[in-house]
Amino acid sequence: MSDFKSILTRYWGYSNFRPLQEEIIQSIADGNDTLGLMPTGGGKSITFQVYSLAKPGICLVITPLISLMKDQVENLNKKGIKALAIHSGLSQREIKIAFDKASWGDYKFLYLSPERVNTERFKDHLGNMDVNLITVDEAHCISQWGYDFRPSYRKITELRQLLPDVPVLALTATATREVEKDIQKQLDFKKEHVLRKSFFRDNLIYIVREREDKMQYLLQSVQRAKGTGIVYVRSRKLTKEISQYLRKNKISADYYHADLSSLNREKKQDDWKSGKTRVIVATNAFGMGIDKANVRFVIHYGPADSPEAYFQEAGRAGRDGKKAYAVLIYGKSDVLAMKKNVEKSFPDIEVIKNVYQALCNTFQLAVGYGKNQTRDFNLGEFASKYSMQIQTIYNSIKILQREGYLELTDESDNPSRLIFIVGRDDLYKFQVANASFDGFIKLILRSYSGLFADYVPINEELLAKRAGLTIEVVYRFLNHLNSYKIIHYIPRKNTPYIFFPKERIEINRLKISKEHYADRKHDYQKRVDAMIHYSTQKLKCRSQVLLQYFGEKESVRCGNCDVCLExxxxxxxxxxxxxxxxxxRENLADPCSFDELIMKLKGNEERKIRVIRWLMDNGKIVKRIDNKLEWKRNQQANGAKPE
Structure with missing residues (x-):
């Protein structure tokens, strides 16, 4: 058994790798910069984790998803593998301690959010690290053509100059061929090298239904389906409405969105993962980093914003390899809303500038200041304060992010944590002089270890229960100890962050380039058009349409989607x-009657009639006012070849 396979068996319990995993690992081992394309749930993380465990040194993992990095660090630590994460949700003291541990503590994995890569503190510590691999997760973020471009990813190339002999592994689940090439260019690959697994999922059955009464069809779908599932909707309000509707019809359902408290979200996730809740109705905030292999259906209540988003969300069904369904229900109003959303996603330049100025004012950043600073950001409160629409603010921030003025992180659920910042002798003196705190301090020390060396996550409710106190009294004790500089206490937070990679500039100097506005608007329009085409076309296998979008031109019909079955x-x-x-199609270059068309065609008359009727029923052939048949060419312009 190879070293790689023995590590896989030892830590993950698998006797064999999944398709493409071993090829990627061997490619890195051979010293190749490698771009690995694997669909959602394909086991991307095992590739860099197994490789790095087989080599001396530490692996740098760069990812924008704080929740995902925290999950992976927790899972690695449970396996006895030393890993840590540094991101914008940490205090400066925590970041310093983490970098010290990465430099001197024999750690195997350091997860970094991309904005940390360009900091002087990171560069100062890098020389003390024996780096064996640079892993760039969500690698599409480095491409301006990627659907979630982040300028901070471009700083990763500086690592190549600092670590010229260290190979780079770029990983993504969704990339067009254009994005693939750009990823390799931006990461300065020594030579192009892509290992890809087909995005084809033979166990995933795609179904699209146009229904004006979407709610009724949704209910029927869930009633017919077996096992657990996810229903994706486009608004927080709908999550609650639809889950209530399902419960009224005796379906075990709950709702989930980013505005819930962290404890509430955690409970809802756990109930769904354990099977206590059968259906979770959620916005796209749900699913990232949630590992549940036996999801039997994912239903989209209206189209996603892009084929990339749809493929990733639908791909959360059937990760166990068993049959699963990806269902999309839409109405004509959804298509109209998607078209209007293109304009809404690109506010006027003056509006974008006003959002930037309001953000800087809110965080009290003076002109010339604020570089590399991070601030908690509550989008709802900000919208209320400045009487702006949430969607306008969010879309303005995305454009400002593309220009590199700021970055918005995903939400980070950080538990409460503390560290003792006095030595044991000084702590003893404090306890003698402040008897009212003595019992509480002893309780903390009995409940948790390592408190003098590092920040330790704590649970205030558990402390309250053990001490026989109310949670309000526990908070008061902790805050008093913090003010006396005995501990550094950081209460639990669940919030996104705004990171400022540059100092604040005068508003008249803020520029929004054509590249990041008009060109991106055109690019977004193409994605929306592609998603509308997937939803509304009825001629080509659903799987083929998606695969063709991602560059797989020679794919075969799945045989199971709604189009194939019909x-x-x-x-x-x-x-x-x-x-x-x-x-x-050739014979309808000149419109003719039904009978004339039958006469022109060769072969069995019954088969000719069946195909003509099918093409008419699916909108490919239309009957004109003069009763002549005509080939509808607008779908051909959208790239739909008759199937």
Whole structure:
């Protein structure tokens, strides 16, 4: 057994790698910069984790997803593997301690949010680290053509100059061929090297339904389906409304969105993961980093914003390899709303500038100050204070982020934590002089270890229960000890952060480039159009449409989606149908009547009639006022070849 396979068995309990995992590991071992493309749930993290465990030194893992890095660090630590994370949700003291541990503490993995890579503190410590691999997760973020571009990712290339002999592994679940090439260019690959697993999921059945009464069809779908599932909706309000509707109809359901308290979200997640709740109705805030292999269905109550987002969310179904369903329910109003959303996603330049100025004022950043500073950010409170729409603020921030003026992190659920900042002798003196605190301090020391060396997560409710006190009294004790500089206490927070990579500038100097406004608007329009096309077309296999978007031109029909099943009823093979459809299209270059068309076509008359009727029912052939048939060409312009 190879070292890599023995590590896989020892720590993960698997006897064999999944497809592509071992190839990626071997590619890095051979010294190749490597871009690995694996669909959601394909086991990307095992590639760099197994490789680095087989080598001396530490692996740098750069990812923008704080919740994901925290989950992975926790899981590695549970396996006895030393790992830590540094991100914008930590205090400066915590960041310093973490960098010291990474430099001198024999750690195997250091997870970093991208904005940390460019800090002087990181660069100062880097020389003390024996780095064996640079892993760039969510690598599409480095490409301006990627759907979630982040300028801080561009700073990763500086690591290549500081660590010229260390290979780079870039990983992503969703990238078009254009984005693939740009990732390798931006990461300064020595030579292009892509290892990709087909995005084809043979166990995932795609179904699209156009329904005006979406709620009723949703209920019927959930009633027919087996096992647990996710329903994705586009607003926080809908999560609650739909979950209540499902519960009224005796479906075990709950709702989830980013505005819930961290404890509430944690409970809802746990209830769903354990099977106590069967269906979770959620915004796109749900799912990242949540590992549940036996999800039997994912239903989208309206289209996602892009094929990338849809593929990633739908891909959370059936990770165990068993049959699962990805269902999309839409109405005509959804298509209209998506088209309007393109304009809403790109506010006027003056509005964007006003948002920037309001942010700087809120955080009391003077012109020329604020570089590398991080601030808690409550989007709802900010919107209320300045009487702005949440969507306008969010979209303005995304454009400011592209320009590199600031970055918005994902929400980070940070537990309460503390460290003793006095030595044991001084602590004893304090306890003697302040008898009222003595019992509480002893309780903390009995409950947790390592409090003098590092920040330790604590649970105020547990302390209150053990001490026989109310939680309010526990908070008061902790805050008093903090004010006396006996401990540094950081209460639990669940909030996104705004990071300022640059100092604040005068508003008249703030520039929004064509590249990051007009060009990105055009790019976003293409993504929306592609998602609308996937939703509304009824001629091409759903799986093929998605795979073609991601550059897989030679994919085969899945045979199981709604389009394929309807096509199968015609009793024709793919080749027979394609030939006949092509012949029909050629003969309708000049519109003609139904009977004239039948006469022009070769072969069995019954088959000809079935295909013509199918093409008419699915909107590919239209009947004009003069009763002549005409090939509808607007779908051809959208890239739909008759199937």
């Amino acid at each position: 096509r199968n009823e015609l009793g024709l093979s793919k080749l027979e149908f394609d030939r006949l459809a092509d012949e029909i």
